[in-house]
Structure formats: C-alpha cells, structure tokens
Amino acid sequence: MKEVKIEEALKFRHPEIVVNVVTKSAEGKIDITPLGWAMLGSSKPPTWAIGVAKRHFSHKAILETKEFTVCIPHFSQAKDTLFCGARSGWDTDKLAKTKFKTLLAKEVSTPLLDESLACFECRLIDQMQTSDHTIFLGEIIAAHVSGKHDGLINLGHRKLVKIKRGSQQ
Amino acid sequence: MKEVKIEEALKFRHPEIVVNVVTKSAEGKIDITPLGWAMLGSSKPPTWAIGVAKRHFSHKAILETKEFTVCIPHFSQAKDTLFCGARSGWDTDKLAKTKFKTLLAKEVSTPLLDESLACFECRLIDQMQTSDHTIFLGEIIAAHVSGKHDGLINLGHRKLVKIKRGSQQ
Numbered sequence A, B: 001m002k003e004v005k006i007e008e009a010l011k012f013r014h015p016e017i018v019v020n021v022v023t024k025s026a027e028g029k030i031d032i033t034p035l036g037w038a039m040l041g042s043s044k045p046p047t048w049a050i051g052v053a054k055r056h057f058s059h060k061a062i063l064e065t066k067e068f069t070v071c072i073p074h075f076s077q078a079k080d081t082l083f084c085g086a087r088s089g090w091d092t093d094k095l096a097k098t099k100f101k102t103l104l105a106k107e108v109s110t111p112l113l114d115e116s117l118a119c120f121e122c123r124l125i126d127q128m129q130t131s132d133h134t135i136f137l138g139e140i141i142a143a144h145v146s147g148k149h150d151g152l153i154n155l156g157h158r159k160l161v162k163i164k165r166g167s168q169q
Helices: A006-013 A057-065 A075-086 B006-013 B057-065 B075-086
Strands: A002-004 A019-024 A030-035 A038-042 A047-053 A067-072 A118-129 A133-145 A150-156 A159-164 B002-004 B019-024 B030-035 B038-042 B047-053 B067-072 B118-129 B133-145 B150-156 B159-164
Touching: A002 A006, A006 B118, A006 B133, A019 A047, A019 A057, A019 A075, A030 A047, A030 A057, A030 A075, A038 B038, A038 B047, A038 B133, A047 A057, A047 A067, A047 A118, A047 B038, A047 B047, A057 A067, A067 A133, A075 A150, A075 A159, A118 B006, A118 B118, A133 B006, A133 B038, A133 B133, B002 B006, B019 B047, B019 B057, B019 B075, B030 B047, B030 B057, B030 B075, B047 B057, B047 B067, B047 B118, B057 B067, B067 B133, B075 B150, B075 B159
Parallel strands: none
Antiparallel strands: A002 B133, A019 A030, A019 A067, A038 A047, A047 A133, A067 A118, A118 A133, A133 B002, A150 A159, B019 B030, B019 B067, B038 B047, B047 B133, B067 B118, B118 B133, B150 B159
C-alpha cells in the first residue's frame, strides 16, 4: 500500500448512506438536511448518531428543540434530496421548493417525510463536538415504514444512485 | 406510512459500510473488529467516528493506547472479515486464524491490514458514551491506499457483497 493524501483515501468510504434529517426550529421552521454521516450509536435502546455541520440551520434547530427525525429516502426523492443538500436552511424554505410532503410524527413535533422507506423519531440525549460538526445522539422513540425498498446510496460528488434497502429476511 | 417496531425499520439502514478497525492493546495484542457503525466526524481536520461495543476487546485496547486504524476491506477479505466479527478478541488470536497480513503504520504503533482498499491511522481525540457502545473520535493522521476498488458492503445478517468503492472522478 502507498501513503496518499487523506482526502484521496477518504473517497473509499463511498458508497455511503444518505438520510434526510428533518428539524423544526423554535420558531416553527421545518428544514430538511441530507447527511451521509449517520450511523447507529447503540443497540438498547437504539439511537442514531448523526454528524451535522455547526453552521447549518438544522444544527441550531436541534439544539433548540432537542429532537429530529431521520428519514431514509425513496429513490424518487433523489432530486429533492440533492436540492436540500445544495441549499441553506437559513434562507431557503426547502419544503416549499421541493415535492416533499410531511406527516405528523407520533412522539415528537418534528414531522416525517412521506414516501420515505423508513422514518425514525429521535429525541436528543447527548452530543459530541468535533472541529466543525456536532455528532448528535438521538434516541429512537418511534419508527415508521412505507413498505418501499427502492432507496438511494451516495457515491460522492452529489451522485445518488438507486439501491435496494432493507433486509429481505 | 405505518408505525412498526424500531428493529423492523432499522433494517432499512442496510446496505451499510463495513470497516475493519485494528487495535493494539497495552500488552501488544493485535485485534481486528469489523464495524458497520463508522462515519466521518469532521472535515478539517478529518476524523473517523466509530461505534465500538463496550464489551469488546478492541474497546479496552483503544482506551489503553488511544489509537486505532480503520481499514476498508477488499472483496477477497469478506470471509476473514466475517470471521473476525463472529469471534471475540478476548480469547481469539484473529491474526493467526485469518489470512490478514499486517503492515507497519507510519505514525501509530497499531498496524494496517495489507490488501485493504484504504487504511487510515487514527489518534483518539474524544469519545461519547452511549448505553452499550462508545463512539470513539479518531483524528486521521495518515492514510494509505492499495489501488484496488473491489470492496464490500454489508446487507445485514452477516451478508457482505461486492461493490465498487472510491469515487472514479
């Protein structure tokens, strides 16, 4: 093996998951942020750990309301997911500019995104600061599925491609 | 969408990344732990955030030596990666029981796994406790690639399948 620049080697993390994190700020503004930095943080109880850039509107919203939802996008939501990743929640009403439709969640006031493969309602229970992101740990308190399996995976460079998601077993 | 048990909805996180985390304990024992809970934690400087079960030997080793390496497996390492995930580092010498070959790292005393697609040398800089795991944040201080692209992705239920890794751009 040969040593290379770190950025060069980091390309091999792709393909990477993509999730849409939905937030609702204290003033009630709903934002959708696609993230590739998302993993489970524990088994019992289950948690999502998500890495959110400190400058993002969604970061402020999670700190305010201590909740978020994690939605795993359907293949048909690729274009709108990329749109949400390219625009800032500070000055864009992403719900108004995309075809995403929201659904009421059961346990949190932040909505779900209809037509997702799966959505998770999360309550913030911890956080870890990194240099430019915060890793938010959200306990999953309810979960929902649509019955669809045609999801997305992120190849990097804003390329989302279709992939089957969800174990068939 | 319909509400389901959380475990049912969590299947939709698959396919998930798989990385081999290499650790070297204070007494010098090298262990290999495959993980699906791995993501970047920051951009500048780049970090890996990895979720390691508290009961694992690798957890003890990371706390002792404050370092680990993250290796992205080659397709040909699927069987050995699954073996390492099925055995405990407390009572198994995984290096002796698999075909993995180690290489000296440049900046840390924990080795790399030869033939990986990419390996990252990480120094522990922070950690967050969850109920049953610790999310370790490791600053990437050196990186290596093999030039290979045939990697693996985890479908769940111990199914690793071949996938191209690394952006072609």
